[in-house]
Amino acid sequence: MTILVIARNTFKEAVRDRILYLLFFFSALTIGLARVLAVLTVGDRVKVVKDVGLASIGFFGALMAILIGTGLVYKEIEKRTIFTLISKPIRRAEFLLGKFCGLVLTLAVMIGAMTVVFLFVVFLHTGAFESRMLLAVFFIFLELVLLTAVAILFSSFSTPILSALFALSFYLIGHFSWSIETLIKKTAPGTGRVILRIIATILPDLENFNIKTEVVQNLPLPGTLWLGAVGYSVVYTAFVLLLAVVIFRRRDFV
Amino acid sequence: MGKRILSTGLILLSLAAVAGFKVMLDGAERAKIPGAGIVYLPSGPAVKAATFGYSSLMADIAYVWAIQYYGNTNIPERAQNFNRIFQVIADLDPHWVDPYLTAALIAHYDFQNPELALKAYDDGWARNPQEWIFPFEAGHYCQMYLKDFARAKAYFEKAMAVPGSPDIVKRLFANAAYKTMDYQTSWETWKEVYETATDPQIKKIASNHLYNVKAAIDIAALKSVLDRFREARGRPARDLEELVAARLIKYVPKDFDGKDYLYDPETSEIKTAVNPWKR
Amino acid sequence: MGNVLELRDVRKTFRPGFIPKKKEVLKGVSFTVAQGEIFGYLGPNGAGKTSTIKCVLGLIFPDAGSISLFGRSPLDPRSKEKLGFLPENPYFYDYLSAREFLDFYAQLFRVPKAERAGRIDRLLRLVDLESAADVHLRKFSRGMLQRVGLAQALINEPEFVILDEPLGGLDPLGRKDIRDIILGLRDAGKTVLFTSHILQDIEMICDHVAIVVGGRIQNLGRLSDLVSEKILFTEVTVSGVDEEALARFGKRVSIRDGRILLKVFDEADVQPLLDAVRERGGRIHALVPRTQTLEDIFVETVARQ
Numbered sequence: 001m002t003i004l005v006i007a008r009n010t011f012k013e014a015v016r017d018r019i020l021y022l023l024f025f026f027s028a029l030t031i032g033l034a035r036v037l038a039v040l041t042v043g044d045r046v047k048v049v050k051d052v053g054l055a056s057i058g059f060f061g062a063l064m065a066i067l068i069g070t071g072l073v074y075k076e077i078e079k080r081t082i083f084t085l086i087s088k089p090i091r092r093a094e095f096l097l098g099k100f101c102g103l104v105l106t107l108a109v110m111i112g113a114m115t116v117v118f119l120f121v122v123f124l125h126t127g128a129f130e131s132r133m134l135l136a137v138f139f140i141f142l143e144l145v146l147l148t149a150v151a152i153l154f155s156s157f158s159t160p161i162l163s164a165l166f167a168l169s170f171y172l173i174g175h176f177s178w179s180i181e182t183l184i185k186k187t188a189p190g191t192g193r194v195i196l197r198i199i200a201t202i203l204p205d206l207e208n209f210n211i212k213t214e215v216v217q218n219l220p221l222p223g224t225l226w227l228g229a230v231g232y233s234v235v236y237t238a239f240v241l242l243l244a245v246v247i248f249r250r251r252d253f254v
Numbered sequence: 255m256g257k258r259i260l261s262t263g264l265i266l267l268s269l270a271a272v273a274g275f276k277v278m279l280d281g282a283e284r285a286k287i288p289g290a291g292i293v294y295l296p297s298g299p300a301v302k303a304a305t306f307g308y309s310s311l312m313a314d315i316a317y318v319w320a321i322q323y324y325g326n327t328n329i330p331e332r333a334q335n336f337n338r339i340f341q342v343i344a345d346l347d348p349h350w351v352d353p354y355l356t357a358a359l360i361a362h363y364d365f366q367n368p369e370l371a372l373k374a375y376d377d378g379w380a381r382n383p384q385e386w387i388f389p390f391e392a393g394h395y396c397q398m399y400l401k402d403f404a405r406a407k408a409y410f411e412k413a414m415a416v417p418g419s420p421d422i423v424k425r426l427f428a429n430a431a432y433k434t435m436d437y438q439t440s441w442e443t444w445k446e447v448y449e450t451a452t453d454p455q456i457k458k459i460a461s462n463h464l465y466n467v468k469a470a471i472d473i474a475a476l477k478s479v480l481d482r483f484r485e486a487r488g489r490p491a492r493d494l495e496e497l498v499a500a501r502l503i504k505y506v507p508k509d510f511d512g513k514d515y516l517y518d519p520e521t522s523e524i525k526t527a528v529n530p531w532k533r
Numbered sequence: 534m535g536n537v538l539e540l541r542d543v544r545k546t547f548r549p550g551f552i553p554k555k556k557e558v559l560k561g562v563s564f565t566v567a568q569g570e571i572f573g574y575l576g577p578n579g580a581g582k583t584s585t586i587k588c589v590l591g592l593i594f595p596d597a598g599s600i601s602l603f604g605r606s607p608l609d610p611r612s613k614e615k616l617g618f619l620p621e622n623p624y625f626y627d628y629l630s631a632r633e634f635l636d637f638y639a640q641l642f643r644v645p646k647a648e649r650a651g652r653i654d655r656l657l658r659l660v661d662l663e664s665a666a667d668v669h670l671r672k673f674s675r676g677m678l679q680r681v682g683l684a685q686a687l688i689n690e691p692e693f694v695i696l697d698e699p700l701g702g703l704d705p706l707g708r709k710d711i712r713d714i715i716l717g718l719r720d721a722g723k724t725v726l727f728t729s730h731i732l733q734d735i736e737m738i739c740d741h742v743a744i745v746v747g748g749r750i751q752n753l754g755r756l757s758d759l760v761s762e763k764i765l766f767t768e769v770t771v772s773g774v775d776e777e778a779l780a781r782f783g784k785r786v787s788i789r790d791g792r793i794l795l796k797v798f799d800e801a802d803v804q805p806l807l808d809a810v811r812e813r814g815g816r817i818h819a820l821v822p823r824t825q826t827l828e829d830i831f832v833e834t835v836a837r838q
Contacts, residue, residue, distance in 0.1 A: 005640045009626070016628050079624045084685065087590045087618035087695075088641045089610035182322055201273045208279045228279035235275055239268035246261050252593040254547065 002090050003098045010102020014068050015109070023067070024110060027060035028117045035121070046125045050133065053118040054212045058140045061111055062171055065103070065144050069151025070163035072099050073248075082253060093245045096152065100241060103148050111141055136215040142233035143209035147171060149240040156248045174206030208232055313347035320353075324360050333365050344377060351385060354378030358391065368400055379412070386419035393426060403433035421447070421456070425463075432467055437474075441467045465510035466530040472507040472515065473524045479503050480522055490522050535604070537693045537724045538566040543588055543598035558584045559595065560748040566741070568692075571719050572726045573739035573756075577835055581748045582728045583621060586697055590618060603693070614642070617691035621698040621728075623682040627671035631662055631681050634670060635688055642689040656684040659714065675702050683714065694718060696727035700734055712738055736760070736827040744834050751834045759830055764822045767797045769806060773815035782806040792818060 014020065034052035073096070076082040085095060115137050122130050150170050154163035180200045187193045208229050214221055320339050324332055340357040347353075354374050361370035375392035378385065393409030396402045410427035413419050428443035444467060448460035476494065479502050483491045491497055494506045494517050509515060509526055511533070516525045545559040559581050566572045576582050587593045589600055591607035605612035625634055632653060639649045657663045660680035665673070673681065679702065686694055696715075700708045708731070715725050716738055729735050735742065735756075742759060744752035752759060769783070772792045776785060782805065783797035797803050803820075810817055 002641060005637065009629075009637050012633075013626065013628055080620065080622075081624050081626060083587075083590070083592060083620045084618065084623070084625070084638075084682075085641075086592055087613060087616065087620075088638065089613040090641060091610055201276050202269070205276060205279065208276075222282050224278060224282040228275055228282055232272070232275040232279055235268050235271035239265065239272055242261065242265045242268055246265065250594065252547075253587065254593065 002094045003101060006090075006095060006098025007101035007105060010072065010099050011105050014072075014103055014106040017068055019067055020064060020106070020110060023060045023064050024113060027056050027114050030056040030060070031114070031118050031121050035125075046122070049125055050122060050130075050215075051212055053121060054133070054136050054140070054215075057111060057114045057118060057137060058143070058210075060114065061107065061140060061144045062147055064110055065107055065147045066151050066164055066167040066171070068106070069103055069148050070155045070160045070167060072103060073152060073155040074158075074160050074163070077253060086253070092249050092251075096156065096244055096248055097241065100149060100152050103152070104145055107144050107148065108141065111137065111144070132215050132218070135221070136211050139209045139211050139229060142229055143206055146204070146206075146233050146237050146240070149237045149244070153240050153244040153247070156244050157251070170204060171206065174204035175210075177203070177205040177207050204236065205232075309346045310350070313343050313350060313353070316343050316346065317350075317353050317356075321356065324364060327364075336361070336365070336370070340374065344381065348381040351378065351382070351387060354388065355391060358395070362395070362399070368395070371395060384416060386413045386416040386423065389413040389416075390419070390423060390426075393430070397430060397433070403430045406430045407434055407436070421451075425459070428463065432463070432470070437467055437471045441471070461510070462530050462533060465526075465533065468510045469515070469526045469530065472509070473526075476503075476507070476515070476517075476524050477522075480524075484522075490519050491517075492519050493517060535568055536565050536601075537568050537603060538589065538726065539599075539601040540564055540585070540589070541599045543585070543595045543600060545584060545588065545593065545595045558748055559588070561598070562745065562748070562750055563598075564743045564750055564753055566693075566724060566726050568724050569719065569722055570724060570740040571715060571738055572724070573735040573742045574726060574728045574745065575730070575732065575735060575742065575831065576728075576745035580745045582745060583697060585745070586695060586728070589695065615689070615692040617686035617689065617694040619679075619682045619686040619694075619696045619699055621701065623678050625670050625678065625682065625685075627669065630667045630669050631657065631673075631684075632666045634681065635684055638685050638688045644689065652688065652690075656687055659687075660684045661710070676704070676707055679703060679707075679711075683711065691723070693724045693726070696725065698729060699727055700729055700731050708734060732827045732831055742827070744831060746835055746838050751837070752830065756827070760825050760827055762824060764800055764824055765798075766823055767800070767803050768819070768821045768823060769795045769797055769803070769817070770819040771795070771810050771815050771817050774810050774813045778809060778813060779806065782809070 031053045034049040034056075076085070082095075086092070115134070118137075119129060119133060122133065147167065147170070151163065151167045154166045158166070177200070180196065180203065184193060184196050184200060187196060208225075211221065211225070211229075316339070320343065323339075324336075336357070340353060343350075343353045354377060357374040358371040361367050361374060372392055372395065375388045375395070379388035379392070382388065389409040389412040393406040393413065396406035396409060407427060407430035410423055410430055413423045414427050424443060424447055428440050428447065431437075431440035431443060441464065444460050444463045448457060448464060451457040451460055476497075479497050480491060482502060483497055483500060486500070491500075494515070497503050498506060507515070509528075511528075513527045516527055517523075518525075541563050543559050543562045544557075547556045547558055548554075549556065562581070562585055574582055574585070584593065588595045589602060589607055590613075600607055602612040603615060607613075626637075629637065635653045635656065636649060639652065644652060654663075657666050660683050662677065662680055662684065665677060670678065670681065679699070683696075683699065686696070699711055699715075703711065712734060715727070718725055719738075739756050742752070742754065742756050743750050766783075768786075770792055771779070774793070776788070776793060779785070779793065779795060782802045783795040786794040786796050788794075795806070797806060807817060807820075
């Protein structure tokens with residue numbers, strides 16, 4: 001399948017990008033430093049290690065997705081490697097999707113590596129293999145898949161720096177969803193509120209992928225959350241990729 | 255053309271699906287543990303280090319968030335995290351006055367915890383000894399809600415000592431001293447106010463207070479003398495001159511204006527001839 | 534014998550960025566490439582050569598006109614199954630080795646796994662890159678990149694190969710190699726379209742030629758039709774004879790080291806000139822008839838604009 005060929009090639013390309021290893025290094029460092037942070041906090045130290053560890057994976061994973069994703073398509077256009085590629089029997093959509101899948105694969109590998117480090121550090125504290133952490137990592141991964149799609153969307157028409165800014169904004173907006181909820185509550189019922197509701201529904205709510213509290217505190221995870229999160233990630237990603245394909249399709253490569 | 259319709263259709267469809275899942279997720283019950291959200295908030299210095307020099311910005315954000323948080327009466331664990339949160343804000347930006355004041359407000363109105371409110375003022379004062387507003391507000395709080403004039407007096411004294419504090423602090427101090435029956439201090443302070451006042455209004459107020467304090471001092475003294483007289487003679491004095499005759503006092507004190515006090519032998523009450531506030 | 538490529542009145546205007554100013558790059562380009570021929574597409578810089586090629590490949594979308602590649606639209610991936618393309622100044626994935634690079638494209642064309650290795654080896658041998666097969670493209674020189682690019686263009690054993698400035702930046706030996714490969718393709722029944730500035734190469738191997746200037750085809754036809762066989766003048770180099778004696782045969786161009794270079798415009802004057810030289814005991818060093826070259830036509834066409 002064409003998409004797979006491109007994906008594999010993209011994986012090769014991404015895996016050789018030095019920034020991946022730099023970020024991995026810092027992530028591992030942060031997870032290790034969680035031990036130090038634990039000392040400064042009042043309360044259960046293990047919980048701090050878990051929370052910092054998960055936050056680190058989430059944050060550095062997001063950076064990886066954004067920093068590499070925003071360069072992926074742009075580089076091909078800039079370096080003209082895309083000329084040769086388009087002259088082959090491949091659809092533009094297949095090209096984009098291939099890039100996406102390749103990066104997702106890369107992220108899966110990197111997240112996996114970070115998780116190994118994380119579980120090891122947790123093991124040092126608790127002496128047990130906390131499989132519940134994997135749940136949180138899975139949700140983080142769902143979020144990163146969406147973020148990758150966003151990075152690729154912007155990469156298909158904008159320079160890496162702008163794309164990175166947009167993608168980062170998407171990430172931040174997604175995590176400040178509580179502020180728009182507060183705003184809605186404070187708005188008097190009426191058209192204003194309805195408009196805000198619509199905006200709130202369309203804006204990304206990345207907190208849905210944040211189950212750190214549930215996992216670390218051993219709280220139950222309702223089924224709707226499971227289904228909802230997976231579904232949300234899938235359809236939002238589909239939406240973003242569709243946009244990317246549509247924009248990319250009519251693009252002149254001068 | 256067909257392709258375009260297909261793509262637009264798919265985009266709208268996926269958008270609708272996004273909305274659908276979002277609504278579904280909003281409905282999902284996320285369990286809340288009291289204080290769960292804040293348990294990992296490390297101590298101030300750690301947070302400060304983590305904010306890379308943007309600590310006052312972080313303080314702003316934390317403060318605004320805290321106001322929303324405390325404005326939401328539905329959160330049961332608000333009280334638990336109160337100290338921690340405002341400590342962190344204070345650590346991030348110790349010289350910012352508002353959070354301390356707001357914390358005191360919240361402590362009082364939300365939690366009905368006066369000691370917590372005063373602690374907020376004390377914290378602010380400890381880190382900002384040049385901000386008279388802290389002991390000023392604290393003093394107000396003590397006399398208004400706790401009716402504790404002794405503490406109010408101590409606070410006002412501190413506030414008074416700060417250069418640049420407004421004149422009214424002195425007056426509040428004098429008043430608090432009066433209320434705690436420290437008439438001497440009250441008298442002296444009011445005298446100072448009277449002598450240094452340039453505003454005739456203030457002078458009048460000071461003079462009224464001086465009248466009042468003197469009256470209090472005099473009446474208290476006279477009362478004890480009257481008691482001694484009654485004990486000795488077995489009956490209340492007929493008038494104040496009798497006390498002089500009995501050699502219990504050297505002379506009958508006059509009020510601040512030089513007028514007589516009114517003595518009612520029936521009730522043994524001594525009153526001022528005029529209302530001090532309406533002289 | 535069908536037409537491999539047909540362009541009809543292709544137009545394209547660019548609106549760079551948000552500036553309302555327009556740049557009309559293609560103003561109605563039409564030509565046809567028949568199967569089995571070598572087609573030369575020339576023009577000065579900025580004439581629209583690469584833009585035309587990009588339209589053919591589906592990299593840019595013409596505003597008007599039609600393009601038929603193997604009877605299909607360039608947007609149909611199937612039209613590229615039997616197409617090979619080498620871009621100008623090729624950039625390739627520098628993190629891949631030559632072999633990995635060719636393997637990637639082989640996979641895109643769904644070349645069966647069993648065949649891939651063999652085909653790659655053959656192509657590497659053809660472009661003389663066998664020794665550098667496992668070197669990363671990052672380390673390739675310009676000439677090497679050109680050659681691996683050509684290999685990539687042939688990876689699917691295409692029927693039609695488009696080469697954008699394939700001879701640029703190569704030394705004369707390299708150019709000869711590429712020319713031989715192109716001729717070899719034609720001999721095998723393939724069709725080749727290439728653009729070039731180096732007119733001698735076009736003249737040497739092309740069957741059909743189109744000259745594009747300012748976004749329009751100014752000259753189109755078989756090379757033999759465009760370039761007449763007529764002799765423009767003959768250059769004769771002689772010595773040992775006085776200049777005046779030769780003046781009536783032709784125009785003296787230069788005298789150096791006792792040798793006189795004459796331009797004889799009338800063919801009929803050549804033989805009498807030779808006789809005259811021999812009569813006077815002089816020597817004839819060179820005799821070169823100059824016909825019209827493609828360069829002459831090119832310069833003339835461009836000058837016309």
